[in-house]
Every structure is written in C-alpha cells, then in structure tokens.
Amino acid sequence: MQADTAPAHSATRLADYRPYPWKIEQVALTFRLAAKTTRVLSTIRFAPNPGVAAGDLVLDGERLGIVSLAIDGAALDPATIAVTPAGLTVPADRLPADGFVWQAEVEIDPAGNTALEGLYMSGGMFCTQCEAEGFRKITYYPDRPDVMAPFRVRIESDLPVLLSNGNPVAAGPGWAEWEDPWPKPAYLFALVAGDLKAHPGAFTTASGREVALNIWVRPADIDRCAWAMESLIRSMDWDERVYGREYDLDVFNIVAVDDFNMGAMENKGLNIFNSKWVLASPETATDMDFERIEGIIAHEYFHNWTGNRITCRDWFQLCLKEGLTVFRDQQFTADMRSAPVKRIDDVMTLRARQFREDMGPLAHPVRPDSYIEINNFYTATVYEKGAEVIGMLKRLVGDEGYRRALDLYFDRHDGDAATIEDWLAVFEEATGRDLAQFKRWYTDAGTPRLGVQEAYDAGTYTLTFTQNTKPTPGQDDKPPRVIPIALGLLNPNGDEVLPTRVLEMTEATQSFRFDGLAARPVPSILRGFSAPVVLDRAPPPGERAFLLAHDTDPFNRWEAGRALAREVLVTMIAEGAAPAPDLLAGLEAVATDATLDPAFRALCLRLPGEDDLAQALHDAGRTPDPDAIHAGRERLARALAERLSPRLGAMIADLAVGGDFRPDADQGGRRALRMALLALLSRIDGGAEAARIHAAAATMTESLGSLGCLLEAGRGAPELAAFHDRWAGNRQVIDKWFLIQPLQARPEAAVAVAERLARHADFDWKNPNRFRSLIGGLTGNHAGFHAADGAGYRFLADWLIRLDALNPQTAARMSTAFETWTRYDADRRGQAAEALARIAAAPGLSRDTAEMVGRIRAAGADPAGT
Numbered sequence: 132m133q134a135d136t137a138p139a140h141s142a143t144r145l146a147d148y149r150p151y152p153w154k155i156e157q158v159a160l161t162f163r164l165a166a167k168t169t170r171v172l173s174t175i176r177f178a179p180n181p182g183v184a185a186g187d188l189v190l191d192g193e194r195l196g197i198v199s200l201a202i203d204g205a206a207l208d209p210a211t212i213a214v215t216p217a218g219l220t221v222p223a224d225r226l227p228a229d230g231f232v233w234q235a236e237v238e239i240d241p242a243g244n245t246a247l248e249g250l251y252m253s254g255g256m257f258c259t260q261c262e263a264e265g266f267r268k269i270t271y272y273p274d275r276p277d278v279m280a281p282f283r284v285r286i287e288s289d290l291p292v293l294l295s296n297g298n299p300v301a302a303g304p305g306w307a308e309w310e311d312p313w314p315k316p317a318y319l320f321a322l323v324a325g326d327l328k329a330h331p332g333a334f335t336t337a338s339g340r341e342v343a344l345n346i347w348v349r350p351a352d353i354d355r356c357a358w359a360m361e362s363l364i365r366s367m368d369w370d371e372r373v374y375g376r377e378y379d380l381d382v383f384n385i386v387a388v389d390d391f392n393m394g395a396m397e398n399k400g401l402n403i404f405n406s407k408w409v410l411a412s413p414e415t416a417t418d419m420d421f422e423r424i425e426g427i428i429a430h431e432y433f434h435n436w437t438g439n440r441i442t443c444r445d446w447f448q449l450c451l452k453e454g455l456t457v458f459r460d461q462q463f464t465a466d467m468r469s470a471p472v473k474r475i476d477d478v479m480t481l482r483a484r485q486f487r488e489d490m491g492p493l494a495h496p497v498r499p500d501s502y503i504e505i506n507n508f509y510t511a512t513v514y515e516k517g518a519e520v521i522g523m524l525k526r527l528v529g530d531e532g533y534r535r536a537l538d539l540y541f542d543r544h545d546g547d548a549a550t551i552e553d554w555l556a557v558f559e560e561a562t563g564r565d566l567a568q569f570k571r572w573y574t575d576a577g578t579p580r581l582g583v584q585e586a587y588d589a590g591t592y593t594l595t596f597t598q599n600t601k602p603t604p605g606q607d608d609k610p611p612r613v614i615p616i617a618l619g620l621l622n623p624n625g626d627e628v629l630p631t632r633v634l635e636m637t638e639a640t641q642s643f644r645f646d647g648l649a650a651r652p653v654p655s656i657l658r659g660f661s662a663p664v665v666l667d668r669a670p671p672p673g674e675r676a677f678l679l680a681h682d683t684d685p686f687n688r689w690e691a692g693r694a695l696a697r698e699v700l701v702t703m704i705a706e707g708a709a710p711a712p713d714l715l716a717g718l719e720a721v722a723t724d725a726t727l728d729p730a731f732r733a734l735c736l737r738l739p740g741e742d743d744l745a746q747a748l749h750d751a752g753r754t755p756d757p758d759a760i761h762a763g764r765e766r767l768a769r770a771l772a773e774r775l776s777p778r779l780g781a782m783i784a785d786l787a788v789g790g791d792f793r794p795d796a797d798q799g800g801r802r803a804l805r806m807a808l809l810a811l812l813s814r815i816d817g818g819a820e821a822a823r824i825h826a827a828a829a830t831m832t833e834s835l836g837s838l839g840c841l842l843e844a845g846r847g848a849p850e851l852a853a854f855h856d857r858w859a860g861n862r863q864v865i866d867k868w869f870l871i872q873p874l875q876a877r878p879e880a881a882v883a884v885a886e887r888l889a890r891h892a893d894f895d896w897k898n899p900n901r902f903r904s905l906i907g908g909l910t911g912n913h914a915g916f917h918a919a920d921g922a923g924y925r926f927l928a929d930w931l932i933r934l935d936a937l938n939p940q941t942a943a944r945m946s947t948a949f950e951t952w953t954r955y956d957a958d959r960r961g962q963a964a965e966a967l968a969r970i971a972a973a974p975g976l977s978r979d980t981a982e983m984v985g986r987i988r989a990a991g992a993d994p995a996g997t
C-alpha cells in the first residue's frame with residue numbers, strides 16, 4: 132500500500148476481543164424531545180460481570196453535550212475523568228466494586244443529524260438508527276452487542292404518536308412509557324415520535340398470545356400499507372410453521388421513514404423501514420417492489436429470533452445474524468412464490484454483487500477479522516455469501532440434520548451474544564459431523580474456481596474436479612474447502628440416468644466414478660447452484676444448448692443458457708463473431724414454450740449484464756472495452772428480436788393480464804415476460820408498441836417497463852414529462868423517474884442526463900433514496916459510467932465528496948462503483964485513479980469513505996488487478 136493511501140484511522144481486530152467487565156441489570160431512559168435540543172436522561176444499574184476481572188467503566192459517547200453525570204447519586208465532575216470525542220472512562224478505583232447506578236443527562240441535536248445515525252429527524256418525525264454504533268450518539272453507554280439489558284423508556288413530546296421497544300406500559304398527555312422485558316444490546320434500541328397513522332392488524336401465536344400489529348406511516352400514505360401488513364402476517368405464520376419460532380411481545384410495530392441509509396432495521400418490537408420497502412399500491416409499485424417488500428418485512432421479522440433473541444458477540448460475527456436471516460428470508464420467498472425462480476434471482480444477485488466484491492480489492496471473509504469502520508462491512512459477502520454458506524451446510528447435513536441443529540441453537544443460545552464457533556458447534560453436536568474444514572468458508576475470502584475433467588470408458592464415467600482460489604488482499608494461502616457439488620447425469624436422449632446427488636469435494640483434486648452406464652452421459656454440475664463457486668468448464672460443443680433444452684434441474688437449465696450467452700457474447704465482443712445460431716434457437720425454444728413458467732422464460736431471455744461481461748473478458752485475460760461490450764450485447768439482443776419477430780406481437784398481446792391486480796408470482800411472471808419481449812420488440816419497431824403499452828398501462832410494472840424501452844430506443848421525452856407530472860409528490864415513484872433516466876440512457880448521453888437531473892428542483896440529494904436513484908442509475912449504466920473521457924468518474928467523485936460531508940455511511944457504500952477500476956484500459960485507469968485520489972484528499976473525509984477509497988486504491992499497486 133502506498134503511503135498516501137494508508138488509513139489514518141485505526142483498525143479493530145477480532146483477536147483483540149475482551150469481555151466487558153460490567154454487566155447491566157436495568158436501563159431507564161427519559162427523552163425530552165426537541166428538534167435541536169433533546170435531553171436524554173439515563174439511569175443504568177451496573178454490576179460486576181461474573182468471571183471477568185474488574186475494570187474501568189469505559190462508555191462510548193459521541194457528539195453528546197454533558198449536562199450532568201452521577202454515580203450512586205453523587206455528582207461526577209466531568210473535568211475529573213477522561214472525556215474524549217469517542218467516550219469517557221471512569222477509573223475502577225472510583226467505582227464501588229459490587230456495582231453502582233450510573234446517571235447521565237446529555238443534550239443532542241436531532242435536527243442537525245444529517246448522518247442518519249443515532250436520533251435524527253425525517254419529515255418532521257423523530258426516529259433512530261442504532262446499528263451498528265449509533266446508540267453512542269444518544270447517550271453514554273457500552274455500545275457493543277455483548278452487553279445486553281432490559282430497557283424502560285419514557286418519551287416526553289407533544290407529538291401524538293410516541294413509540295419505543297417492547298410493550299406500552301403507561302401514557303398520558305405529552306408522554307408515553309415503554310418496557311422491553313427482553314435483554315437486548317443497544318443497537319436494537321429504537322424510538323419514534325411523530326404525527327403518524329396506523330394501519331392495524333392482529334396475529335394470534337400458536338400458543339395463544341394476541342399480538343397487536345401496526346404499520347405507522349404519515350397520514351397521506353395510509354392507503355399503501357395493506358401489502359406490508361399481509362406480508363408481516365405471512366412471515367409470522369411461516370416462522371412458526373417452519374422454524375417453530377413464535378413472537379414474544381404484545382405488540383409489533385413497523386414505522387416507515389423517508390430518510391434512511393439502508394433498507395430496514397430489526398429493532399426489538401419496533402422495526403423501522405425505509406418507506407420504499409413498506410409503501411405499495413398497484414399503480415405505484417412494481418411486481419419486483421411487491422416481492423422485495425414481502426421479503427424485507429420477513430427478513431426484519433425473522434431477526435426477532437436470529438439477531439435479537441440470539442445476537443452477536445461482536446461485529447465480526449455479523450454473518451451469524453445476517454447470513455442466517457437472509458437464508459431464512461430466501462426460503463420464505465421460495466415458499467411463497469416459485470422456488471426455482473427465486474434461486475435464479477438470488478444467484479444473479481450473488482454474482483453481480485458478491486462475486487464482484489470477492490474478486491476485487493474489497494474482498495473479505497464472511498467473518499472478517501479486522502475493520503476500520505464496521506458500517507463498511509454490511510456487504511454482499513456478509514449477507515449473501517453468508518446465506519450461501521448456510522445453504523451449503525444444510526445440503527451437507529440434510530434437512531433433518533439442519534432442523535435438529537437449529538432447534539439446538541435456539542435452545543442453547545436464547546439470550547446469548549453468540550459466535551460462529553457456537554453456531555458450528557450446534558451443527559457438530561446435532562449431526563456428529565466435523566466442521567473444521569467447513570469453517571474455512573467463514574474465514575477465507577475469495578471465490579473458489581472449480582475445474583472439471585471427464586473420462587468415459589466401458590460404462591464407467593469419471594469426473595475429476597480441481598479447486599483453486601486466488602489470493603485476496605491480506606490472504607495469500609487458500610487451502611481446499613469442502614464443496615458440495617450437486618450432480619445429475621443425463622442420457623444423450625435427454626432422460627435422467629442419475630438423479631441429483633451431492634458429491635462432497637474436500638481435496639484440491641478429487642475424482643468421482645459412476646459405473647454401469649449404457650452411454651457416455653451429459654453431466655449437469657452444480658445443480659441449484661449448490662456452492663458459491665465459479666465453474667470453469669469448456670464443455671463439448673452443443674452441450675450447453677442440450678442442457679438448456681433438457682436439464683431437469685430448472686436452475687441448471689437456466690444456467691446453461693446463461694453460460695452459453697456469456698460465451699457467445701465474449702466471442703462476439705472480442706472477435707467480432709456473429710450471434711451463434713444454437714443460442715438463438717435455444718432461447719427461442721424456451722421463450723415460446725408455453726408449458727414453462729413465464730417468470731422462468733423471462734429470466735432465460737435476460738442476457739448477461741455488461742458488468743458481468745466485463746468481468747468475463749477480464750477473466751479471459753482481455754481488457755474489457757465498455758463501448759464494445761454494449762454494442763455486442765445490443766447486437767445479440769437485436770438478433771434475438773429478429774429471430775422472435777414473427778411471434779413477438781402475438782405473444783405480447785396474449786400475455787396481457789386481465790382482471791384484478793394481484794402482486795403474486797403468477798401475474799408478476801406474466802408481466803415480466805411481457806416486458807422482456809417488449810424490450811426485444813422495441814429494437815425492431817423503435818418503441819412504437821412500447822409507447823402504446825405505456826399509454827394504457829394500469830400497473831407500475833408496465834408503466835415503468837415500457838418507459839424504459841422508450842428510453843433505450845432514444846425517445847420517450849414526452850412520456851417522461853407526463854410521468855413526472857402525474858407522480859409529482861410521490862417520493863417512491865419520483866425516485867424511479869430519477870433512476871431510469873441515467874440507467875437506461877444511451878451510454879453516450881448518460882453522464883449528461885445525470886448532470887441535467889442533478890440540477891432538477893426535485894433532486895433532494897440529502898435524501899439517500901434520491902441520491903442512490905440518480906447516482907446509482909448512472910453507475911449502473913456500465914458503458915455510460917465508464918465513459919472514455921472519465922466524465923462518469925468525475926461526476927461520481929464530485930457527488931461522493933459532497934455527500935460524505937453530510938452522510939458518510941451512504942457515501943462510503945456508493946464508492947463501491949469504483950471497485951472494478953483496475954479492469955479497464957490505461958486511460959480509464961488513469962481517470963479513475965485521479966478521481967479516487969481527489970476523494971482521498973478531500974478535507975475532512977470520513978473514516979467510512981477513507982477506508983473504502985483506501986482499499987480500492989490499493990488495488991492500483993498491482994496493475995493486473997486482483
């Protein structure tokens with residue numbers, strides 16, 4: 132690493148973990164809410180932590196104005212103890228050894244809190260975000276997840292709705308009190324106060340507890356809550372049926388907030404959501420939005436057990452709750468909708484985000500061992516790969532073993548702050564399996580590449596696999612991992628000769644034999660994407676097309692088409708080859724096969740994205756040219772459109788959905804296929820049909836899908852203007868308007884479109900959703916963002932510098948658009964290096980962004996890229 136990129140901020144290491152010397156028996160908080168001067172009074176009963184040597188009282192605290200401090204009722208003069216911008220320390224010799232009551236009154240400024248962490252204001256309401264380390268901006272506290280306590284909270288405010296964690300216990304004019312009986316870490320604390328309305332619901336648990344459900348929103352949004360409520364009820368029911376987990380309070384509240392750094396937050400009994408993931412109606416939300424809302428509601432609800440009742444010992448264990456909860460929400464969505472379609476969707480996301488991360492300068496293990504800013508580790512690796520690792524575990528121990536292990540986990544660790552070692556131990560005990568080698572999935576970064584060789588001789592077929600993982604930053608040595616390889620064998624006539632079985636690969640090179648075969652079989656390897664690896668295999672010609680037509684595993688059927696399309700595109704882009712006829716024929720056969728689920732057909736028609744192709748070219752040892760990639764992909768799309776053209780019009784008409792709108796897999800699948808076909812047709816008719824469909828659209832899926840087709844065809848200005856007028860004032864829809872323009876602009880126009888939109892009166896850049904729509908729309912336009920003159924890089928750098936001063940967390944996350952910069956040609960690398968250097972040199976750059984940019988720039992020391 133170069134000297135000027137060395138982090139100025141210090142790292143926290145897993146190896147340095149020490150238990151806290153004190154435990155907390157009870158917390159009582161009083162909030163006197165005022166926009167600029169909120170007073171927070173805390174009374175905290177500390178006792179010695181059994182088994183841990185006594186120590187100083189170290190409390191975290193940032194940006195707190197001290198009004199008074201006291202121990203056991205005696206005032207403590209802050210001048211006599213160490214108070215720093217990060218917290219305070221009371222030496223052990225000033226503390227009663229058998230415990231004491233700490234009291235503090237501090238003043239904070241919610242209105243001035245633009246970082247959206249701690250207590251802040253959004254649209255006139257007070258709200259909180261404490262994960263990971265936001266509670267320290269509310270009061271002095273041991274802000275670490277292994278310190279758990281019951282909380283009692285009193286809120287004083289004239290606002291009509293006053294909410295906190297747990298159950299409501301008392302209220303009067305201008306105040307309310309809440310009590311949360313379940314010990315919790317501070318990151319799960321929440322408070323909301325505002326002029327809100329509730330969409331009510333109810334749930335009776337399996338053991339008969341009546342739970343009052345409420346979704347709280349601003350009055351204008353009250354008619355867009357029904358779907359979120361239905362989703363919540365389905366989630367509660369599913370967790371009882373599938374995991375045996377019941378809810379444990381009398382109320383469950385969800386609040387929708389407009390200004391929010393991430394998707395949603397699982398605070399005990401009081402989930403807080405980005406309003407984007409709550410509010411939905413057929414006219415304003417796409418099918419994708421409905422599915423995501425259902426999944427995120429489930430995710431946060433499922434955290435009540437996997438995260439809250441059992442939490443993390445420290446933030447290195449983040450995947451303990453996030454990987455598991457993502458895995459659970461994926462299972463839920465698969466059950467509610469189509470399991471194969473969900474799997475394909477998840478793998479596409481995994482590859483686009485996690486593989487990209489794992490192959491670049493930001494690669495880190497599912498359980499990292501060091502961080503500078505923990506907010507930078509809420510990553511695709513921790514979440515999505517963390518979920519994949521659990522899927523592999525389940526595949527290895529079987530469904531019953533998994534269930535026994537989970538029962539033991541809940542039983543043994545309820546109320547604990549646990550570790551990955553605890554998690555693996557319950558699997559070892561419940562199933563008798565040694566997981567020492569499996570643990571490498573948690574500790575070793577990087578995506579393994581799986582090579583395959585086959586041999587056939589006299590009825591015996593042998594598959595030999597090799598595994599190999601490239602070095603990642605800070606980890607050169609990659610010993611072999613356990614890789615579950617789900618395999619099926621097909622006869623050349625398309626019948627299955629060997630139904631799916633799971634091979635367990637544990638060595639660097641390993642062979643598996645299959646005897647008694649009548650003919651050389653066609654292998655279907657890694658069915659269901661049984662492990663998060665890259666399959667490096669150049670199959671015999673025709674094999675992918677054969678599997679696209681015949682594989683009985685829907686995932687691998689899709690995968691065959693996808694891999695074939697990727698290969699064809701790489702040769703089209705790199706060698707100017709023509710679109711391969713067997714690909715076109717295979718896609719045509721799937722697209723027109725009415726026996727297949729329309730959603731599946733839509734997925735098969737989706738060509739690999741441009742970023743995916745850039746990675747494929749890079750892997751093949753070539754320098755990706757973004758313009759050539761765009762042009763090549765466009766040529767293939769046109770060829771496919773022409774091939775299908777005699778039938779496109781009729782298919783699009785047939786797929787129109789009549790009757791009442793339902794946001795289910797069935798209708799959504801039809802609309803998805805219809806829009807995929809419309810995108811093809813637009814390449815032939817210049818958007819004529821898209822304009823007609825747009826004018827008549829009754830759903831947001833079709834309105835937005837057809838508008839995107841128009842933009843890609845280089846038209847759509849009047850429709851964009853009308854769309855804006857119609858939806859002015861609806862934040863979620865206007866966000867979409869900001870997103871699709873740079874995203875679906877022709878590459879050569881993309882930066883100019885983004886620059887123009889950045890001057891639009893509605894571009895409220897301090898709002899994370901709006902910022903992500905516009906800036907993320909540009910960075911999602913591969914050839915547009917990677918414009919040869921560097922304009923995309925400069926635009927992003929300018930906005931990151933500006934946002935960082937207000938909201939470091941969101942700025943740092945968006946800097947990942949640069950993580951692939953070393954893939955490209957010397958000119959682009961030079962432009963990116965300059966933009967990154969400019970960010971790194973910005974005065975007052977946050978720790979968040981400094982860490983990210985430092986790691987991203989370090990890749991430049993190795994010009995071949997990582």
Ligand code: TRP
Pocket residue numbers: 260262263391392393394395396397430431434453509
């Ligand atoms: N724990 C949240 C989840 O369910 C994510 C989260 C972490 C978060 N930090 C946040 C949400 C900050 C909002 C703001 O995945």
Ligand code: ZN
Pocket residue numbers: 430434452453456
């Ligand atoms: Zn989560």
